[in-house]
Amino acid sequence: MQQSLDPLARKLGAFVTLGERETKALEALQGPRTLIAAGKEIVYEGQQQHAAYVVADGWACSYKELQDGARQVIDIQIPGDFLGLRSFLLRRSDQSFTTLTDVVVTKIATDRLVDTFHAVPRLAVALLWAASRDEAMVVEHLVSVGRRDAVARTVHFLLELGAKLKLVGHGSATEFPCPLSQSVLADALGITSIHLNRVLRQLRESELLIFRDGWVTFLDRERLAALTGFDYSYLDLETTALR
Amino acid sequence: MQQSLDPLARKLGAFVTLGERETKALEALQGPRTLIAAGKEIVYEGQQQHAAYVVADGWACSYKELQDGARQVIDIQIPGDFLGLRSFLLRRSDQSFTTLTDVVVTKIATDRLVDTFHAVPRLAVALLWAASRDEAMVVEHLVSVGRRDAVARTVHFLLELGAKLKLVGHGSATEFPCPLSQSVLADALGITSIHLNRVLRQLRESELLIFRDGWVTFLDRERLAALTGFDYSYLDLETTALR
DNA sequence: CGAGTCGTTGACCTTCCTCAAACGCTGTGG
DNA sequence: CCACAGCGTTTGAGGAAGGTCAACGACTCG
CATH class of the missing domain: 1.10.10.10 (Winged helix-like DNA-binding domain superfamily/Winged helix DNA-binding domain)
Incomplete structure (x- = not known):
């Protein structure tokens, strides 16, 4: 749990000690780092086949908008937080996501998620714990x-x-x-x-x-x-x- | 998706067609049916090693109470709904549950959950879908x-x-x-x-x-x-x- | 029959919203 | 370099939504 770890590993480390095996699997699950400018929509409500990400740096938020223009922010995402993960099984995203600052994200290979759960159950438990905490x-x-x-x-x-x-x-x-x-x-x-x-x-x-x-x-x-x-x-x- | 199915199978059937294999595994995951009278506390906030259940019949609700006595009901559980499942990884329940009518529940064998996920991935997907929808x-x-x-x-x-x-x-x-x-x-x-x-x-x-x-x-x-x-x-x- | 719970209604008051205006800062184009 | 637009913040005045307090009727249960 040193400062040098990436934020997600650091967060999960508060629950489960991650060995080399788990750390490797966690890296393998994520795509390359991508920069998104402040104020950009990442996923919009109703979008189909939306992706899921991990925030590596910067701040984002999830929200829903009503037809009268009112907006309810659901959650703030900071480094180490998932973005859109909890609804990857739903056919359309149930909420929108936007960046609040410049943000660096990595895409989660959701299609490999189930396999990873088989191979590295300790990591699976850690990820489910994080989702439950969220x-x-x-x-x-x-x-x-x-x-x-x-x-x-x-x-x-x-x-x-x-x-x-x-x-x-x-x-x-x-x-x-x-x-x-x-x-x-x-x-x-x-x-x-x-x-x-x-x-x-x-x-x-x-x-x-x-x-x-x-x-x-x-x-x-x-x-x-x-x-x-x-x-x-x-x-x-x-x-x-x-x- | 006939009326005769138990409510959870019926609900999951709206997302995934459950074959005999999945249905059997779903049954194996649940303990015997237990009756709980109306107005009983099932799980209280802060309880450690709390169990998770499926409501087979009747109504329950989850809520949190503030120190001033105000109460916020989070969700109503009706037949087919989970009760306490989403936080089974947390060390203490993050909310309380009480029955609103007489209720029949079955206990979920959370310790067997991971194994079942291995053995019957189709059921795993269905359960995660239901949790996401909740x-x-x-x-x-x-x-x-x-x-x-x-x-x-x-x-x-x-x-x-x-x-x-x-x-x-x-x-x-x-x-x-x-x-x-x-x-x-x-x-x-x-x-x-x-x-x-x-x-x-x-x-x-x-x-x-x-x-x-x-x-x-x-x-x-x-x-x-x-x-x-x-x-x-x-x-x-x-x-x-x-x- | 009495106690307790739930639903109903009235009077009054607090919290929060709406509308309006103005200030400071930043970026942009003349 | 300045003008100005645009955004975020700050403040005031008035109004509306919803809360508090109080009382009472209907019903159930012991």
């Missing part, structure tokens, strides 16, 4: 949007994002780089960007956290965690089962 | 709660529930049995039960749908679908790939 985060996101007010929702989202980033070696306990615009963040939280702006001001003036210039700084983690009842356990990072 | 529904639920108003959210949820039920042979195009209380439904929709009650009255008075006495009746499907931009495609039911 889904647990979507569930937690649903809880937030359904049952927390705008302040708690915002704080929870940023705490979680910080934890995710730390796992792949970005940011520290008190701050992390965050290239999200307020409108993207608002679309993730299910509030308007105007209201988000007021929430952020309030958080800044209460000396809880600062969201500015592409950085998030936590000023008082204890009060922040208390505000949302934030509990890291669903991130499933505590102990590692398969060493 | 997750697509959670995503759509998130979109609803984040970006639709209470009326559209309610209508969308009930249309979707009707479609799901039809797939396992319950209800018709115009009505279906629905043992949900208004407070459970409200907790699923992220609104208060008081407000839901007003929404339901409004829908009834506009002659759009009736929610009463454990039944939902659609009075005008066209207007209902238009109201929410309801699109069945994410349910991935159109054509069948693997015949």
Whole structure:
């Protein structure tokens, strides 16, 4: 789990110790690195035979758009995250993906996935674990949007994002780089960007956290965690089962 | 895909034709049928080594509770649905499950899951497809709660529930049995039960749908679908790939 | 018969949305 | 070099959707 590993291997390493065999198989599953410029659509909702990718560098997001133009951001993808993997069996993508910064991705050879699962079951378990964790985060996101007010929702989202980033070696306990615009963040939280702006001001003036210039700084983690009842356990990072 | 099949086989049959081999393997994966009374906790959040089940009959739901007592219902499980499967790799369950009616379940032998995947890849694909579809529904639920108003959210949820039920042979195009209380439904929709009650009255008075006495009746499907931009495609039911 | 749950309705209030305007920054073309 | 468009951010004023509190009727179960 050194800094030199690629982010996905680093993330999976938090769950399963990957030997040379697993690392090799993981590399073999991925195509060449490809650069995609910021603001580009990668997969659109309804697209057929869409591909799946791993983000090697940069930020992307998945979202769905309603007919009235409203947008709900489902998830933010950072280095080490899958993009479109969970729906590779569906005939058409159930959501859209766009880059938020310049992004480097590798394509996953989904047709080789089943064979790899046979050959390297340890890797299979690691990949399924990562997919389960991602889904647990979507569930937690649903809880937030359904049952927390705008302040708690915002704080929870940023705490979680910080934890995710730390796992792949970005940011520290008190701050992390965050290239999200307020409108993207608002679309993730299910509030308007105007209201988000007021929430952020309030958080800044209460000396809880600062969201500015592409950085998030936590000023008082204890009060922040208390505000949302934030509990890291669903991130499933505590102990590692398969060493 | 006859009525006589068990609901899970029936559902999977909408995606993959299951031969005798697959059907046998599916049965072998499940333990004996067990009855659980209405209102019982099946798995609680944080439980370790939680089991996974298939609902054979009855209704259940998954939810998370916040420290202030608010509850967000994630998903409703009807016959043929998995219960706790998507997180069997996590060390502790990320959500709670409770029965809404008397329920019959079978336990899934998760320890045999990987072997079964080797032996019967066609079944593996079918199970992963079902899991992907379930997750697509959670995503759509998130979109609803984040970006639709209470009326559209309610209508969308009930249309979707009707479609799901039809797939396992319950209800018709115009009505279906629905043992949900208004407070459970409200907790699923992220609104208060008081407000839901007003929404339901409004829908009834506009002659759009009736929610009463454990039944939902659609009075005008066209207007209902238009109201929410309801699109069945994410349910991935159109054509069948693997015949 | 009494307690408990579910559904229903009213009055009032908070949160968040809508509309509107203005500022700073960046990139682009005259 | 400057003008200007475009985007993201910030702020204010007013309004609407949905929440809170309270009360009551219908029904079920012990």
